[in-house]
Amino acid sequence: MKAALLVSGKKELEIVERSLPAPGTGQVRLRVKACGVCGSDVHLILHGTMKCSAYPRVPGHEISGVVEELGEGCHRFKAGDRVVVAAGTSCGECRHCLEGQENLCDQVGVFGFDRDGGYAEEMIVDERYLNLLPESIPFSLGAILADAVSTPYHALRYRGHLRAGETVAVFGTGGLGIHAVALARALGAGRVIALDVDGGALANADAYGADEIVNLREAKNPGKALKEVSGGVDVLLDFSGRAENVAESVRAMNRGGRMILVGIGRSALHFSMPFLLIERQITVGGSYGSDRRALPELIELVSTGRLDLTKSVTSVHKLEEANECLHALEERRGNPIRFVLEP
Ligand SMILES: [Zn+2]
Ligand SMILES: [Zn+2]
Known part of the structure; x- marks a missing residue:
């Protein structure tokens, strides 16, 4: 089989x-039908700012495909089943895994980083990472549910604890943050505010129904700008990784608000008004990947039409075009949400 290595x-x-x-006990051989190209693949391959646990490695962690062959002990799936592979790997046995919170596992990893991923025609994968994908969802869209949609879903629903009618702010509406906008609406948010420095990313947020758009290039202070347009935020999700977006936005948070950091930044986080965190009882937390709840819930939301992500697959490409896709994503050529490889 062919693979991009x-x-x-x-x-x-x-x-x-x-x-x-051949697939081992509890494993299947999967024919990969689609694999999303994520920003973290750009960091891994083009920038070298992220590393694999071992080389050489087949990247790719947003994978859908068809089960081809079952190893011993597999019982949930059969040959021919359409599936999505969870992006994260875990031990499956520790207390967090047993509670269904695999993204808290000590041995948490990611396909394409810690074991071979989906930039290939076929892969061997543990059956426990598979989720059934109905015919109504194309493979390309199914693939990107695994990270581009499930990561913001976990942040919004299980870390941000969004309640109906609440105001949501999303900093950074690239490949992940854009889906926080779509999800906030699908999960019953009141107003949704999108903030980014990139006009194209903001146009995508607008197309996904953001109520207010803030171009941070034109805003002196992100927190003041957010306060002005929102009147007060209940759930803030940061995908930008820029410390000032979180630090300055305390002033825009409502009492009991939740600020959830998803995008990874490098600079220190200094809150200019810590007393507001205390007085307003604001929670600041992190969110990493998702757990086993995300994919079945998202597949249901998409297949019932509650969540429309038809704009999310920007274009599909052959495996041989993987390098080209990485460069196009890095340069944001064509204002992409997701490029998808179809090996
Ligand atoms: Zn990713
Ligand atoms: Zn574990």
């Missing part, structure tokens, strides 16, 4: 022929 020290993928072993 990342060799240590290289800044581009090589298309190679590889053979896979």
